[in-house]
Amino acid sequence: MKQTNSPKVLQGTVGEGLEQRGITRREFLKFCTALTAMLALPPSMASVMAEAIAKARRQSVIWLSFQECTGCTESITRSHSPTLETLIFDLISLDYHHTLQAASAEAAELARTQAMQENAGKYLLVVDGSIPMGDPGYSTIAGISNYDMLIETAKGAAAIVAVGTCATYGGLPKADPNPTGAVAVSDIIKDKPIINVPGCPPIPVVMTGVLAHFLTFGSIPELDDLGRPKSFYGETIHDRCYRRPFYDQGKFAQTFDDEAARMGWCLFKLGCKGPVTYNACATTKWNDGTSFPIQSGHGCIGCSEPNFWDAGPLYKALSMPVSATASMLGAAAVAGAAAGVAITWHNRSTKASAKAAHEKVTPQELLREDK
Amino acid sequence: MNHLDLLTFARGDALNWALILFAAGVVLRLFEIFGLGRKADLAKPRTNSPGSGWRTVFTRSLPPQGLLNREPVTYVGGYVFHLGLFATILFFAPHIEFFDDLFGISWPNLPSALVDASAVAAIVALCVLLAHRITNPVKRMLSGFGDYLAWALTLLPLLTGYLSFHHLLFEYTLMLSLHLFSVELLLVLLPFTKLFHTFSVFISRWYNGDIFGRKGTAS
Structure with missing residues (x-):
């Protein structure tokens, strides 16, 4: 397990911190059991995880926010309070986060460089927001371009967690025509393990799950080919959706909030992108397990998928064309007709010239040939 | 290009071009067939059989007597x-x-x-x-080759559609893209293969029925 030793930045273990905050071991074990289940680990790992996290020193975390809307930070910090998730989150050592930290200006930047030096090779780097490559001036922090700051901070990181669809895949800033030349973290950093936690915003428990995995095993969880933890992004929203049986039966809501939608019928026709979206919304849900978009009557917009913003209109069913129209077909038919007329003219003239060139043969000529 | 990008392409530009080629191709072929024309039949019809062509359009949908048992x-x-x-x-x-x-x-x-x-x-x-x-x-x-090609072009959309509906073989987004591509391939080639019978079957049935009617074998 990767442990940090700097007394300046990291004080006490997570277990001690939990004790101080009055979290009982029973509650903590319950939390770890839920986490192991979500991470698709065997149940026996719950106590191992609890032990490891409790003993772990507070993990130094540097959080960089680039071209983003702060929705990811809102998602993780503004969940109902207090939950064990947020407490666990409190109990890491969040050394730099320019939205949350009290320090400003030079003191803020000093906190980052200090944490980088004191925990070199050990700190976790969390990034939300995309990086503009068009012009460094599009987004800077303390006069440092996002690109330079990412390169500098990534050097000493043990691993990088790209949080939100902007950091993982470019997100909204990258949407066509991508005015800032936005790219994802993985487009720039190639020599560090990167965990992608996409979503707009991502689910808070996914974030804590990834951190718990790192604290327990000192390694990153198993990832899919898009760099996402398989335990959270292994199945589509559609596969785990409570409206799924209605899809299978071919029962669909026709408009938002109609009788069918209220009865739980499938929102496919209203443009739900659940069938092509890999995320845990349908199982973990949002706001302390209260609900998720589909449950509230709106289709999934596919926010955790790369380039979801350019993947066709949000309210068109997946089986609908992105841009084809009947008038386009009409124009093609007219062009076909024109080509047809040209071919007909060609065929007819070939026929006419063959007819003109045809020489009549008399029976006498045939008889002569026979002889 | 990730799978969702592939699907967006399949639903977008690829589909647009396939539909354009399909619509233009179908109209072109119809013009070609009708434009070629037939020589006027100057012979006196053997039987006076109005509507023989139209009747054939429907009767050919049923097997002639005995053929169902043989084939x-x-x-x-x-x-x-x-x-x-x-x-x-x-x-x-x-x-x-x-x-x-x-x-x-x-x-x-x-x-x-x-x-x-x-x-x-x-x-x-x-x-x-x-x-x-x-x-x-x-x-x-x-x-000939055309028959086997027509068979494969027809099977592919059915097979990929079945596999994507049941989430088999490949990941769903990829499989759905493949389904769309197979449909697009079918659309593009349909006007230029034997699959054009989709549009010409009733035309040729009518013609056959009419010409046979004139020759004395009215349906």
């Missing part, structure tokens, strides 16, 4: 395949959404399980018909 695989297989294909294309809810978006018309869908069964029936029928085509000496002799 059960061809007839039963043909019916099962075509009906299964029509049910799958026209009554699967996502397909109706496609037509609704393009032409602004929609109709009630069948339960997905029923459409699924139709697709399976069509796939099985296609396989049986291929086996029969290969094992039957007459059919084998009559078959």
